[in-house]
Amino acid sequence: GAGVSQSPSNKVTEKGKDVELRCDPISGHTALYWYRQSLGQGLEFLIYFQGNSAPDKSGLPSDRFSAERTGGSVSTLTIQRTQQEDSAVYLCASSSSGVAYGYTFGSGTRLTVV
Amino acid sequence: AQSVTQPDIHITVSEGASLELRCNYSYGATPYLFWYVQSPGQGLQLLLKYFSGDTLVQGIKGFEAEFKRSQSSFNLRKPSVHWSDAAEYFCAVGTNDMRFGAGTRLTVKP
Numbered sequence: 666g667a668g669v670s671q672s673p674s675n676k677v678t679e680k681g682k683d684v685e686l687r688c689d690p691i692s693g694h695t696a697l698y699w700y701r702q703s704l705g706q707g708l709e710f711l712i713y714f715q716g717n718s719a720p721d722k723s724g725l726p727s728d729r730f731s732a733e734r735t736g737g738s739v740s741t742l743t744i745q746r747t748q749q750e751d752s753a754v755y756l757c758a759s760s761s762s763g764v765a766y767g768y769t770f771g772s773g774t775r776l777t778v779v
Numbered sequence: 780a781q782s783v784t785q786p787d788i789h790i791t792v793s794e795g796a797s798l799e800l801r802c803n804y805s806y807g808a809t810p811y812l813f814w815y816v817q818s819p820g821q822g823l824q825l826l827l828k829y830f831s832g833d834t835l836v837q838g839i840k841g842f843e844a845e846f847k848r849s850q851s852s853f854n855l856r857k858p859s860v861h862w863s864d865a866a867e868y869f870c871a872v873g874t875n876d877m878r879f880g881a882g883t884r885l886t887v888k889p
Contacts, residue, residue, distance in 0.1 A: 764877050
C-alpha cells in the first residue's frame with residue numbers, strides 16, 4: 666500500500682481481556698517496528714523485525730506482550746490479560762532498510778483499557 | 780546505556796520568532812540522528828535526518844538541525860516560526876532501531 670496501515674484505529678477493551686493490533690507495512694519494506702506512546706510521553710520501543718532475522722524483543726514490557734510478523738509483511742501485536750497501564754497509542758513503522766532511511770509511521774491504534 | 784534527552788518539555792514562542800529545540804544523546808558510537816514532528820491527531824512525520832558529512836542538515840518546512848559531536852547534540856532550529864508549526868517534536872537516534880526522546884511541545888503565540 667501507499668502507507669503504513671494500522672487497525673483498528675481505536676480499541677476499547679475490558680481489563681483482563683486479550684487484544685490484537687494489526688500493522689500492514691509499506692509493500693517491500695523489510696523492517697517493521699512497534700512503539701508505544703503513552704499520554705504525554707515519548708515513544709517507547711517495543712519490538713523490531715528485520716527480514717527473516719529473529720526479532721529484537723528487548724523493548725517488550727512484560728511477557729503479556731508478544732508480536733509476530735507473517736510472511737515478512739503483516740504484523741500483529743498481541744497483549745494478553747490487558748491492564749489499565751497498557752492504555753496508550755500503539756504505533757507501527759516500517760522502513761526499506763532499517764534506521765538509515767528513516768521510518769514511515771502508521772496513524773496508530775489508540776488502546777483504552779477500562 | 781543509550782538515551783535521548785530533550786530537556787524542554789514545553790516551549791512557547793511568538794509567531795515570526797526564531798526557534799531552537801534541544802536534543803542530547805548518549806550512544807556507543809555516532810548514531811543516525813532524526814527529528815520528527817507530530818501534529819495533533821496526526822502521525823509522525825520525518826523532518827530531517829543526519830548520517831554523516833555536513834553537520835548542518837536541512838529539512839522540510841524550513842527546519843534545519845546541527846550535529847555537534849563534541850556536545851552529543853542535534854538541535855533543531857527554524858529562523859521564523861509559523862502558527863502551523865505548533866506540534867510535538869521528537870528527536871530520535873539509532874543504528875539498528877530508533878530510540879526517541881520524550882518530546883518537546885511547541886506552542887506558537889499570535
